[in-house]
Amino acid sequence: MSSVFRGFKSLKYPVFTVITPQTGLQFDVRGLNVSEVDKLKHSMVTPSKATEILNRTIWESLDGKPEHITKYEDFLKNVTTVDREALVYASYVTTFGDKRDLVIECRNPRCAKSDKTTVLLSKMFNIVPYPNSSSFKTSYKMASSIDKTNNDPSLDNIINREEMVVNNTKKNKVKFVEEPKSEDIESVNKNEKEIEEPVIEDIISKRIEIQLPSSDQIYIILKQPTLYDLERMNRTLPFNKTEEIAIASEILMIDRIEERYNTSKQIDMVLDAPEVIIEAYNTLPAGDRQIIYTTFNEEFGKYGMSLKSDWVCKNCGEKDTIEVDITSYFFRMVMQS
Numbered sequence: 001m002s003s004v005f006r007g008f009k010s011l012k013y014p015v016f017t018v019i020t021p022q023t024g025l026q027f028d029v030r031g032l033n034v035s036e037v038d039k040l041k042h043s044m045v046t047p048s049k050a051t052e053i054l055n056r057t058i059w060e061s062l063d064g065k066p067e068h069i070t071k072y073e074d075f076l077k078n079v080t081t082v083d084r085e086a087l088v089y090a091s092y093v094t095t096f097g098d099k100r101d102l103v104i105e106c107r108n109p110r111c112a113k114s115d116k117t118t119v120l121l122s123k124m125f126n127i128v129p130y131p132n133s134s135s136f137k138t139s140y141k142m143a144s145s146i147d148k149t150n151n152d153p154s155l156d157n158i159i160n161r162e163e164m165v166v167n168n169t170k171k172n173k174v175k176f177v178e179e180p181k182s183e184d185i186e187s188v189n190k191n192e193k194e195i196e197e198p199v200i201e202d203i204i205s206k207r208i209e210i211q212l213p214s215s216d217q218i219y220i221i222l223k224q225p226t227l228y229d230l231e232r233m234n235r236t237l238p239f240n241k242t243e244e245i246a247i248a249s250e251i252l253m254i255d256r257i258e259e260r261y262n263t264s265k266q267i268d269m270v271l272d273a274p275e276v277i278i279e280a281y282n283t284l285p286a287g288d289r290q291i292i293y294t295t296f297n298e299e300f301g302k303y304g305m306s307l308k309s310d311w312v313c314k315n316c317g318e319k320d321t322i323e324v325d326i327t328s329y330f331f332r333m334v335m336q337s
């Protein structure tokens with residue numbers, strides 16, 4: 001008999017490899033243990049506390065991560081708020097399993113019957129990766145191997161062309177030994193030129209400038225927020241009411257607001273602290289909000305993962321799409337366990 005616990009030798013936690021949709025980084029996420037789930041459960045007193053503990057818990061459950069991410073701060077700065085959804089998804093599946101019972105209410109008002117259905121989250125998985133890096137192709141391949149119906153022909157073309165070049169390069173090397181004809185080299189070179197893709201900025205350093213419809217001197221500069229931005233915002237403005245959280249998520253995507261005076265007499269005004277941005281943002285004409293939101297979604301927000309499935313009502317045949325918000329499901333499961 002021993003009174004000292006040195007850890008179970010026979011216990012292995014399941015691990016799930018995930019590639020983040022926006023930054024294309026590969027992480028191995030292991031399932032959570034009892035103590036981690038409890039820590040999350042008790043963190044849920046305020047949303048900002050829950051965010052902080054969630055980020056920390058995911059970080060501590062990483063079995064494998066890219067080489068350039070060594071400290072917690074690196075993790076926060078290199079992972080976007082959208083990327084975190086993929087990590088939460090991996091954590092959910094390894095901790096609570098892939099199967100999920102859902103109660104769906106028919107949206108047809110004349111029917112409105114509820115029905116219980118069991119779904120596999122992995123079957124609902126969809127990804128729209130940000131097209132920036134070589135890992136994006138891996139992530140795309142991962143997604144398309146899960147869901148064959150989700151293939152995007154334009155992405156397939158990029159991938160196939162790149163594979164063609166890799167093959168050509170290999171052939172080229174062999175041909176060199178055999179003294180290639182000059183036209184062969186030419187055709188290979190020409191081929192390489194054709195596949196050159198425009199350089200796309202990585203999503204974290206990308207900035208998009210919008211000139212406000214109501215003033216030609218006010219500019220909103222948008223960015224994709226990282227977990228670091230999220231935590232910084234939470235520390236400066238520890239919002240806890242629903243409407244405050246909603247506005248916080250809107251200004252989180254604003255890198256800075258500038259008023260450019262177009263005269264040498266006055267220095268342009270640049271607002272970049274969260275508490276000042278929110279003050280300025282609240283004074284903008286309400287009509288200008290839409291362009292900020294639409295531009296953000298087009299440039300950043302549309303890249304990410306989602307869990308979606310078609311559903312047909314057994315009672316009336318009404319068709320609908322079920323969508324699972326992984327973070328809220330994750331917390332729901334944490335509370336139940």
Ligand SMILES: [Zn+2]
Binds near residue numbers: 106107112316317
């Ligand atoms: Zn129905």
